[in-house]
Amino acid sequence: MKITPGGIRTPDQRLRVFVSSTLRELAPERAAARTAIERLHLAPVMFELGARPHPPRQLYRAYLDQSDVFVGIYGSNYGWVAPDETVSGLEDEYNLAPDLPRLIYITQSAAAREPRLTELLDRIRDDDRASFKYFATPQELRRLLEADLATLLAERFDLSRTEPTTDTVPVTLEPTMPPTPVPLTELIGRETEIHAVEALLSAEAVRLVSLIGPGGIGKSRLAIDLTNRAKNRGEDAAFVDLTPVNDASLVPNVVAEALGVLDTGDRPIAEKLTAALRERRVLIVLDNFEQVLAAAPGLTALLSAAPAVKLLVTSRTILRVSGEHAVEVGPLAVPDATRAGDPARVASVALFVERARAVKPDFDVTPATLEAIAAICVALDGLPLALELAAARSRMLTPAAILARLDRRLTLLAGGARDLPARQQTLRKTIEWSTQLLGPHEKKLLTLLGVFAGSFSLEAVEFVADASSDPDLEPLFALGNLVDNSLVREEDRGGRPYYSMLTTLREYALEQLEVAGELEATRGWHARYFVELARSLEPSLRDGGQREAIALLNNDRDDLRSVARFLLDTRDYATIAEFAWALLVYWWLGGLLGEVRAWMDEVLVLGHELDDRTRARAQYFSQSITLWKDPDDRVVPGLTESAELFGRVGDRSGEGLAHLSLSLAAIAHRPPDAERAEASLDRSIDLLRAAGDGWGEAMALLTRGRLALVQRSVHRAVECFEQSLALARTQGEDMGIAAALQHRGWALLVLGHTADAKASFEESLATSARLGHAEGVAYGLEGLTAIAAAEGRAERAGRLLRASESLRRQTGLGDAASFSFHKHYLAPILAGDGAEELERARTDGSDLSIDEAVDFALQHT
Structure with missing residues (x-):
């Protein structure tokens, strides 16, 4: 009997995601996939979700006919081949989905894969219509799948931007769980080190453990595994890769970034990081610390200030700070001809075979090849990176051929690194051998x-x-x-x-x-690429391409820092000022303004003969970033000079933004100087409008509304916020939309229009979450806290208050800035019968993650 698509219905009628995998083997992974799919309000199509009065093959064929996306999750098993069938259901499901978007995930922790599954995976890798990734844990699979589905939906469905919705939040923030690199190899032969490190970290008195060993020994791979083990136990753990960092002073910035602490420029980042971690229990893993050893004293200072933090550091040399517990990471065990046993079970041999099979799936281990592999492992001293480089040649060469060429080449290269320790000489010569084989x-x-x-x-x-x-x-x-x-x-x-x-x-x-x-010339071309990238993305950062531009720049953040340092070191002050100016919106949204201010302060100190445009930009960054938190006698003169210099070079947009900051400085003055603020705003709006700078004009109108509120002209404020919102919507610029909505929400709430205020706060929150703007999310949560309080919902107000306070603490935003009035609306509850209920909701239970907080805040129950 033929089963038509209408004959068997899927369990849900929403957009459907079919999940293909072996069932029993990958049960935790299937559960993680289901969670990811449901968090995006999609329907998972899985056998375990519906009754099955039909044969399995008919069922999954009917389900596939009704599905919109195919997700394949593969471990070790190929699956059962039914009678009269030539392939398993696992492979049949893949074959039946050629027209669906196919997202493929392969577990790194799988044992030896069955041959037919290996064949299937090889075919999938060659299929340019399927996307595939590796993952280490079910938790990592959930994050990967959720992100990929969100991206797929954005690409494949024409979602209107003109009528925003708060029903779903496809992009969320998660500063407490930064991503851990996905290992490309199975961890082999490190049981002793894992046991030693975990035993040390479990001791209450041990706060700092360092993994010590030469380059290529496998410290990073071990650190990744230890990070994932901690996460799998439900612990808060963050992996921080210091590879791109050569300046020890930047270590706090990179650690803060990994933990979601924003460098908004209001306080030194090390101080903000300490404050964010003071009450947080977390394992921070710092990889490749040897190049920033001067930052080691800062680690002990952090541990002293944050008693629940523990550090795991990888380094080629010992840190030599108090409280350090060093664990040496040595080479993998190599075969010993004097002892009986199976060489294939020796760690170095197992690693070689595993990497060889990664590049040549049909790599066969015979007694003859095993002898050659054992000799390779001995020749390479069991160094993991050297073994991987040699094993990569298995695609073209047999183990015997690799051994012959390796022996000859290592001999020829023997004089190249005599000043290095023996193991480092071996690694260095292996790298040189590998490159000698290249064209x-x-x-x-x-x-x-x-x-x-x-x-x-x-x-x-x-x-x-x-x-x-x-x-x-x-x-x-x-x-x-x-x-x-x-x-x-x-x-x-x-x-x-x-x-x-x-x-x-x-x-x-x-x-x-x-x-x-060629080093300096190549660095110059590297810098030129990213400067040109910044120029090309500047318009997108101020209009409807904002999210895409930010995602692109986030991938290049390490190189953006490197370019800034190169331009400063080569005294190319005009270019770094242009580079910083083009990415103004990115630095703001990414919480990196503190770093940019430091660059511009360096320009102002060292660049005594700056051209007018460069000095105008440097002064703007130097003075405008902290005018709210740390105003001093330099801010107004510096911004005034910036405006005058921008005017001198005919840059109306720059001059308008400088006058906008001058108006903010006047509002921040105690008492506020409304007359000066109004004059600066009039000048700012005229200049920005003449320059065609819609983004800047929307920001200026927003500021005019804030001034109107200070002057208690609430209806005028609403009008200004409406104008700002309309302009931001025309631009398609999410940050401006979220800011205008948030401000309008407060003004409407002051007027008693609670329902309209609630809608504004909800849309602002959803937009900030999609954009990944933590400060906007905090403001949105605080706005909805005030709504809950105004509605007399003490328990909900308490939970939202806890969420916003937790977010501000984790991201280093501190207390809400002056434009958040939720405490005013909480006061009546705290003074009445609802105080106990509110405080219980605020203090009991565990913190919500940010995406959970956003989901809760947007619920209409």
């Missing part, structure tokens, strides 16, 4: 990639490569070969490929650039 174009590109501080896009690689001394270099082809040889790693971010290199390989590449005398 000249691949060698050239590998050295050029050393200038990237973090991960890098294909577009960035092509730009830098085009400026190289090799006119025949084809970057796409060469990059593919580097990926195939495990010298560069590839990952997918929002549908775009990004690439990265291990720290040891990057160091080698930079060294080769310096030897060739």
Whole structure:
């Protein structure tokens, strides 16, 4: 009997996501997938969700016919092959979904995969219509799937921007759980180290553990595993990669960024980080600390101020600070010919085989190949990175051939690194051996990639490569070969490929650039690419492309910092000022204004002969960022000079923004100088309107509404906020929309229009969450706290208050700024019968995560 799509209905009639996997083997992963799908208000189509009075094959075929997205999750098992069938249900489901968007996830923790599953995965990798990623834990799978589905929906469905909705929040903030890198290899042979570190960290008196060992020994891989183990136990843990950081003073900034603490410029970031962590129990893992050892004393200061924080640090050298407990990470065990036993069970051999099979799925281990592999492991001293580089050659060479070439090449290279310890000499010679096997174009590109501080896009690689001394270099082809040889790693971010290199390989590449005398020139081209990127994205940051531009820049954040440092070191002050100015909105939304102010202060101190435009921009950043929190006698003169210089060079937009900041300074003055603020605003709006700067004009109208509220002209304030909102909607600019809605909400609430105020706060909150703007989310939660209080809902007000306070504490935003009046609306409840209920909701139970808080706040119950 043929089952038609209408014959068997899926359990839900919403947009449907079909989940394919083996059932019993991947039960935790299926549960994580279901959670991710339901959090986006989609319908998971899974066997366990509905009655099945039909044969399994008919059922999943009917379900697939009615589904919109296919999700495949694969572990070790291929699944059962039914009688009269040639493939398992797992493979049949994939075959039956060629026209659906296909999201594929492969677990890194799988044991040896069954051969037919390996064949299926090879086919999937070659299918350019399917996206696939690796994951380590069910929790990581949930995050990956939720993000990918949100991106897929944004790309495939034409959602109107003109009628915003607060029903769903597809993009959320989660500062307490920064992403941990996805390991590309199974952790092998580190049971002793894991036990030692976990035993130390479980001791109450131990606060700082360092993993010590040379480059390539596997410290980072071990740290990643320990981070994931802590997360899987339900603990708060954050992995912080310090690879791109060479300036010890930036360590607090990078740690704060990983933990969601915003550098808004109102206080030193180290102080904000300490305040955010003072009551937080968290394990912070700092990877590659050896290049910022000067920051080590700051770790002990942090531990002293935050008693529930523990640190796990990887470093090539001991930190030499009080309270440090060092665990040495040595090489993997190698086969011992004098002892009986199965060499395949030795850790170094197991790692080699695992990596060889990753590049050659049919890699066969026989007694003959095992002997050669064992000899390779001995020759490479059991160093994990060296073993991976050698195993990558298994695609073209047998183990015996690898051994022969490796032995010969290591001998030839023996004189190249005699000043290094023995193990480092082995690793260095293995890297050189690996690069010797590359073609000249691949060698050239590998050295050029050393200038990237973090991960890098294909577009960035092509730009830098085009400026190289090799006119025949084809970057796409060469990059593919580097990926195939495990010298560069590839990952997918929002549908775009990004690439990265291990720290040891990057160091080698930079060294080769310096030897060739091309380092400074290549850094210059690297900087030029990102300066041009900033110029190209400036319009998008101020209109409907804001979210996409921010996502793109977030992927390049390490390189943006690197470019700023290069421009400062080379005294190219005009370019860094232009670079900072183009990304003004990004620094603001990303909570990075404190760093930018430090750059501009450096420009003002060192750049004694600045051109007018550069000085105008530097003064603007230096003075405008802290005018609310730390006004002093320099702010108004500095902003006045900025406005005059912008006017001198004919930059109406810059002059208008400087006058806007001058109006804010007048409002922040105690008592507020309304007359001066009004005059500055009139000038600002005229200039911005003449410049066609709709983003700036919307901000100025918003400020005019704030001034009207200060003057107790509430109806005028609503009118100004409405004008600002209309202009921001015309621009399609989310930050301006969220800000205008939030301000309008307060004005409407003051007028007693509670329902309209509630709608404004809800849309503002949803927009800020989609944008990823933590401060906007905090303001939205506080607005809805006031609504709950006005409605007499003490328990709801208490929960929302707790959520907003928790968010401000975690992100270092401190107390609500002057434009949040929720405490005024809470006062009657705290003074009446509802005080106990409100305080109980505020203090009992555990904190909501940010996305949970947003979901709760937008519920209409």
